[in-house]
Amino acid sequence: DIQMTQSPSSLSASIGDRVTITCQASQDITNYLNWFQQKPGEAPKLLIYDASKLERGVPLTFSGSGSGTNFSLTISNLRPEDLATYYCQQYDDLPPTFGPGTKVDLK
Amino acid sequence: EVFLVESGGGLVRPGGSLRLSCAASGFTFTNAWMTWVRQGPGKRLEWIGRIKSASDGGTIDYAASVKDRFVISRDDSKNTLYLQMNSLQTDDTAVYFCTEGSFDFWGQGTQVTVSS
Numbered sequence: 001d002i003q004m005t006q007s008p009s010s011l012s013a014s015i016g017d018r019v020t021i022t023c024q025a026s027q028d029i030t031n032y033l034n035w036f037q038q039k040p041g042e043a044p045k046l047l048i049y050d051a052s053k054l055e056r057g058v059p060l061t062f063s064g065s066g067s068g069t070n071f072s073l074t075i076s077n078l079r080p081e082d083l084a085t086y087y088c089q090q091y092d093d094l095p096p097t098f099g100p101g102t103k104v105d106l107k
Numbered sequence: 108e109v110f111l112v113e114s115g116g117g118l119v120r121p122g123g124s125l126r127l128s129c130a131a132s133g134f135t136f137t138n139a140w141m142t143w144v145r146q147g148p149g150k151r152l153e154w155i156g157r158i159k160s161a162s163d164g165g166t167i168d169y170a171a172s173v174k175d176r177f178v179i180s181r182d183d184s185k186n187t188l189y190l191q192m193n194s195l196q197t198d199d200t201a202v203y204f205c206t207e208g209s210f211d212f213w214g215q216g217t218q219v220t221v222s223s
Contacts (some may be wrong), residue, residue, distance in 0.1 A: 001171075022170070034210060036152075038146060038212075039171055042203055042215075043213035043214065043215055043216055044152065044184075044210075044213060045213075046209075046210050049209070049210075055211070087151065089152070093108075095154045095155065095168075095170045095171075096154045096170055098151045098152040098153070098154070099151065101149045101151055
């Protein structure tokens with residue numbers, strides 16, 4: 001199985017900050033990567049697919065980049081509603097595998 | 108609007124069985140590849156398995172951790188996805204989500220607790 005790692009595991013930021021989360025795959029997944037946002041008690045919400053494409057309805061403050069094995073998710077202007085846990089997921093190969101998550105909270 | 112509603116979760120003893128359902132609406136279920144994902148307490152999301160549409164062969168793929176214990180099926184006449192879980196273990200305790208093939212849409216999840 002393809003292993004996914006994320007860093008940091010958690011971060012504290014202020015409203016308005018620029019936040020970057022990184023994700024690494026154990027092998028080349030080209031651009032077959034999703035980013036999800038999950039709030040407590042809720043289902044994950046797809047933010048980014050194909051590493052850099054914004055899902056419909058997702059604010060432009062979210063962006064994704066990367067290819068191969070290294071990827072990143074950036075929130076350009078952190079809002080209170082962005083406080084959540086973020087997961088990357090590869091879908092290049094079965095089984096699709098998720099990263100361990102990065103929890104973003106308020107400084 | 109797309110809706111996915113899971114049901115059937117609950118408390119079950121180790122070695123027991125449970126069947127989850129996922130009722131779908133708001134999209135053409137017959138054409139959709141459907142997936143089950145679970146999340147144990149404090150754990151990352153885990154893909155359990157996927158069933159393709161009948162027009163794409165209806166192939167079913169499973170994660171190694173559940174293969175030979177869990178069975179995914181679908182009833183296109185009822186727009187419903189199923190997950191039959193057998194020989195349940197404490198490690199199977201999780202919230203179980205159904206999701207449409209591209210992970211665009213998710214249900215709210217149903218809690219399964221395996222405990223004696």
